[in-house]
Amino acid sequence: MADQENVRSGLPLGWEVRRSNTKNLPYYFHPQTKDSRWEPPAGTDPDKLKEYMASHHSSKGISAANFSVPGKIRCAHLLVKHRDSRRPASWRESKITRSVQEARTAIEEHEKNIQTGNVTLPELATTESDCSSARKGGDLGFFGKGDMQKEFEDAAFQLEPGQMSGIVSTASGLHLIQRLE
Template structure:
């Protein structure tokens, strides 16, 4: 069993992996409570470090995927702010940073990527989207599946290319086209 000091989760909680989605989730064996978002009282920094060490993915195999005609696959790193449509995440139950602070934060990630860091690895520990569990991978999507600004930027990229900062109602994104 994992220790609370290692995971950053409150006493009794542990990280498990879903058999159906192959994603980590949070479980309390005594109460049988399970959830995708960390429980209240979680130390976000300790959880971030634990997830990076034990639950990061280096990409998802595209074999056996069908029905992707007209679709693309992309990953992203999302930084939310207090004006985002849902100012909460797996990392922070209440996001209070301003839009300007979010912009500074995402530009810092953009600089790290320009210096050789991987968007996927940064997304695993830094993204405010639950796709962080998958290195920011959103899977395949088509036209009209995403917010307009996100979709336009993603479809405008070549495979492997990373966007500049894209602002949507969800927050600020860096997007990498995967396929």
Template sequence: MSSAETGLPDGWEVRRSNTKNLPYYFHAVTKDSRWEPPAGTDPEMLKTYMADNHSSKGVAPAAFAPTEGKIRCAHLLVKHRDSRRPASWREPKITRSVEDARQMIGSYQAQIQAHEAGTGQPNAKSLSELATTESDCSSARKGGDLGFFGKGDMQKEFEQAAFNLAKGEVSGVVETASGVHLIQRLE
């Protein structure tokens, strides 16, 4: 895999963690490794490469076994400059306003609603499809899947919305210190 293919700076490559079964970034010369892409990454090229080569399709989630009192959700996160950590695998420094993030999540929400309605619109996509390429959370590698979690494991606003969803249901827009979310309850 070349930097022309991945959008990563020279010397960097994408590898898969044996323990977490997730992709990470590795520099063969310096032996530096990280979960977030290094500075100088072309986010559009990386987004395309990750969607083509590291999506969750066919990956058996080992640590996704249900436990009493826990639910499983996926989400799509759009961060903004006032987010708790305004950086992601897509963008090393996020500068968009909270209003821009709300507009983006609104656009994604419309695409998800069109997908669920089965309208056949060309831009209709599932939350998982959109999360894989558009989410600012590292869970994008798994289609936004966060696995199972219980009460007290997530930020209050996120937890409240998630636990109020029926299986398969997608939330409205949820704002937390991390950014703006859409959440889908999987189990």
């Protein structure tokens, strides 16, 4: 049974996906070695893991706590990095080689899918975002002025709750930002 699960998930033999009780987030665990980690272990098939996580661990939206923090907003985002990003690597790819234009084409497609209602930003961020916040549906939590890169912050603070930005370019890559609170 565990072997079949590894074939479906793309994880190396012995590894499994579990859900954290405290953070309600998926993590990777090896029962024999008791090793646990937030990032996939070496030898993971990223395409199979992406498909597995989308079907087994994707949120159908972000379940936000019903509170706010004065002077701060809460956003989720989807990040597509390119080879000129300040750190051209992610949980999905150890070395990102796509051009800026290829990244723009990819994020434009994501934007179109969100706008047509085929998928939500949190659902898409879970499998497509190059940010580690992907495991939380892109949720960055609360942040205030001066906490994020200027271009990101400027776009985020202009949004009303529930509203999504257009494509925002920063040193990290290309973003779609959704204001949650």
